[in-house]
Amino acid sequence: MNTSYDVKFWEIRRNASSKTPSYVIRWKVGGREKSKTLRTKALAESFLSDLRQAAKRGEAFDLETGLPLSLLAVKSAVTWFSFAMAYVDMKWPHAAAKTRDSLTDALATITPALVNEDVPDKPDVLVLREALRQFAFPPAARRFPRSEEIRSALVWLERHSLRVTDLAKVRNVRLGLDALTLRLDGGAAAATTIARKRSVFYNALQYAVDLEELPSNPIDKVKAWKPPKVREVVDRRVVVNPTQARELLTAVTYVGRLNRGRHLRGFFACLYFAGLRPAEALGLRQEDCHLPVTGWGRLILAKSKPQTNKKWTDSGEAHDDRGLKHRAEDEGRPVPIPPELVAILREHIDEFGVHEDGRLFRTSRGGVISIGTYCEAWKAARAFALTPEQQASPLAARPYDLRHAAVSLWLNAGVAAPDVAERAGHGVDVLLKVYAKCIDGGTEVANRRIDGALVA
Template sequence: MGVEPKSRTFSTRALADNFRSDLMQAANRGESFDGDSGLPESMVPPEEAVTWLTFVLRYVDMKWPGAAAKSRDSMTDALATVTGVLVRDVAGRPDAVLLRRALREYELPPAARQLDRPAEIAAALRWLGKASVSLPALAEAAVVRPALDALGLRMDGRPAAASTTRRRRSVFYNVLQYAVELELLDFNPVDKLRVRSTRRKVSGEVDRRVVVNVGQARELLTAVTYVGRRGRNGRRGEWLRAFYACLYFAALRPSEALGLRERDCHLPASGWGLLTVEKSRPSAGKRYTDSGEVHDERGLKHRGESEAREVPIPPELVAILREHIERFGVGADGRLFRSTRGGVVASSTYSRVWEEARMLSLPPERVASPLAGRPYDLRHAGVSLWLNAGLPAPEVAARAGHSVDVLLKVYAKCIDGDRSRLNERIEAALRG
């Protein structure tokens, strides 16, 4: 034991009394006291305490290699949100937006840690290194509860979408579970909390109001050819018409249509054709792809890396694709749809053209409605058309790239076929 007396000053008598009580309890338990600090062993802070920030970086490094670019984006979104909350009260706290940017753009993505950091970013991260709570502190409900609440908020303080909240909390839970796996925490503290939520559960079903009928779909595809900025090959909407047609007639996801190559298309002179869908080009951001490009290159959703699916396509889409290839050609890698510089078409581009087409094709009251509000809604309309045409659910699921149970859950409200005919059956039964 040290020979020099130790002392500590507190701002209030209550705090001093609490500290004295802790010392007395440690002495009564027979704990030995540290000679340098004068504190009982249970109250000596560890020299190399694992902070939340250091552990998060360890978790990211573990998950990054096997994660898709979109998953990396989602992961860093959740961790940037919660890491700014799991901090101690240290002077000099930076602006929340700046702190989030520092984490998302410079600290969390492994490759970005080598980038030169602006002075304000470097200062924000230095502060975070000092203020980040120790990992063992997360065993306390009073620490975890504010973190869970923050994951359900946007930067402006308003509630985030229910799907966003659920996704973020899942990431947070998995990080804590990893700490349990490494025996850095004895248990996952979220398991002991009842998560508060004032939002209704999301069913995941497609809103039938977004689904266009066949006539509306054809009118929108025609309207597309009259909008968009004009270039060497005509209006932008003209060379995107076939892209939108794939979303409707083949029920492709936008990322799947963007990955479609000429060799994937069997387009006979007459009759039905066939698309062999193998690649997907989802937009994620340069920081999250291994290639450093905005769009990742992946296999199909819910399938193996090299597993493809075949989608029979009607003669109408066959003709549209044949015309597109003849007029606009294909890229160096065989892709049907590409930007003016040969890259992958940005989601902002095809979304902007679609907005213009809706305004041209639909009456004002329909423009203000959810009807076909996004290009993705064409896929919903295509799948709904197949179901209501009487195709067996397993066949629709195979063509759309769904499991049967997910298909029926997601499109439950879109399966009606002919409501008036069904109502007539009910009336007949009521008449006896």
């Protein structure tokens, strides 16, 4: 195979020679010009992005096809199982840890279903899932020692997996879609889980289309299968008012031993008064904080520390250092904070200091606080601060609900939606869609206007 590292890209352009909209990607490998036409600009941008990412990683490109070797491996896969492994290899280097987790979770659900009909001796579903999630899909794990049971399960998949071209048939692709609707125990999967896994399946099949292994995405042809609707709006019942929020923050200080609760008060206060995501608060450093003696302060968020399984991170740690959601890699987000939070953070720093890397919130040994730790503390705080009826309700059931309460408060205070979106790190359209049911007063205003129109 002849390869080259000399790669040049041009901007996507509309295909002027076609009556129906289509878009052309053009690039050059070792002086040879290549092109590909896709029917939507989004698909073209996605394909070009993968080419650019491969070049950025220093991959060699095949002179004949113009594809980087990672994409070429996907194209050369024959069975769905081998295609799925090559697809993971292509996505893995530039995917976040949580994305890797979600990717392998979805493919481990779909792949055992995409096998030839009536094949004998199918391994147990739990064994197949473990074989895929723990040994086949994570690239580094393929070198791990395997039990005979795991080895046999993977050999069975290699032997009986459908060919990629077989997925052009709707009846075959439905096998994968139907598998997404069930949990491992046979019960119905949650709507959000089905939607997330279907998205992975669709994107994987779209790559097969891009590489000309399939004529079109077969999921688009499935008319009788509809994913369940996903709740996309915040339930206003989870939103606490300022009095309840302050009572919960006080209750946190009575939780746990060795000042664990007192140390977490500032963490939870950041979620409520600044609308931070938990991972953003865990990444907050002293240098990110402007905390004046009086008046409003400001946080300049730069990093977040999302938690996932060590298997999915490059560092081997449970928390990755990541940029902010919906931002460029090095782009920060300024968040003005009220005097109340300024005072809480100043008290926190005076009492607990900061880690050597500047982080405000950490374990007694300097590590990153786990989801289990702060959720356990929050559960105990709810028991202190809320009535039995409130404890049984969805009110502030999760720490993340403090962020929902913050954004709802800002919107109901009359802060313009673009300003709220900037503080919260949302797009305006997503903000108004997600928090539509948490905005007070709309019904009353509408009623008064209708009354006025009826009188006139």
